[in-house]
Amino acid sequence: MRAPLGHFDNAVPAPDRLDLLTPPVADAVRAWQGDVPAEQLVYVDTDPAIADTAVFAEHYGTELLDQSANCVVVAGKRGGETTLAACVVLSRTRVDVNGAVRRQLGARKASFASMDTAVGETGMEYGGITPIGLPANWPLLIDSAVLDTEWILIGSGSRRGKLIVPGKSLASLPGAVILAGLGI
Structure with a gap:
């Protein structure tokens, strides 16, 4: 299988x-029920030593800078209560934590x-957190x-x-909320 973007030596359907x-x-992935068939989720094996976006794009294709997204975990606090959520934005932007996230x-x-x-809360590696497989009760912005x-190129849960x-x-x-302007 050829990856739909980037220059990867090995690409396979994620269920495989x-x-x-x-x-x-x-x-x-095993329980996938989205509008897109699970076989369209593509796994590419990559070097964990170059997992950070800029270095990764240098190695696997600079066009990936415009087709990559980052998933970060945020904590919202109000009255002693903490709400964890995940945010997904294009890698060329940053999450508007103090504006859009706080309000949402x-x-x-x-x-x-x-x-x-x-x-600890995601069961994923730092630097590889992905929106697929997050706790279902979390808001996913x-x-x-x-x-x-x-x-879109995203993490796989590991580096x-x-x-x-x-x-x-x-x-x-699960928990997906679509927001214009989340990435600034």
């Missing part, structure tokens, strides 16, 4: 490589979750520009490997 996905991501979560204060919290991108999925497929994930 559940063994390389973290348990929550493998479970989500109804929080008095919002910030990026600590690495320990992000890893997705910038509308991500959905407008035909194919080794990435997923390439149709941007629109993320709209069917």
Whole structure:
């Protein structure tokens, strides 16, 4: 199989490589019920030493800078209560934590979750967190520009490997809320 974007030596349908996905991501792919068939979720095996976006794009194709999305975990606080959520924005933007995220979560204060919290609550590796397989009760805030991108490169749950999925497929994930201007 040829990857729909980038210069990858090996691309396979994600359901064929559940063994390389973290348990929550493998479970989500196994149970996939989105509008896009699970076979259109593509797994590409990559070098974990170059997982960060800029270095990754240098190696696998600079066009990936415009077709990559980052998924980050945020914590919204109000009255002693903390709400965890995930945000997905194109990699060339940053998450509007103090504006769009704070308002959407109804929080008095919002910030990026600590690495320990992000890893512990998702069951994924830091630097590889993906919207596929997140806790179903979390809000999943997705910038509308991500959905407008035909194919999007996202994490696979670990620093080794990435997923390439149709941007629109993320709209069917549990807790998905589409927001224009989430990425600034």
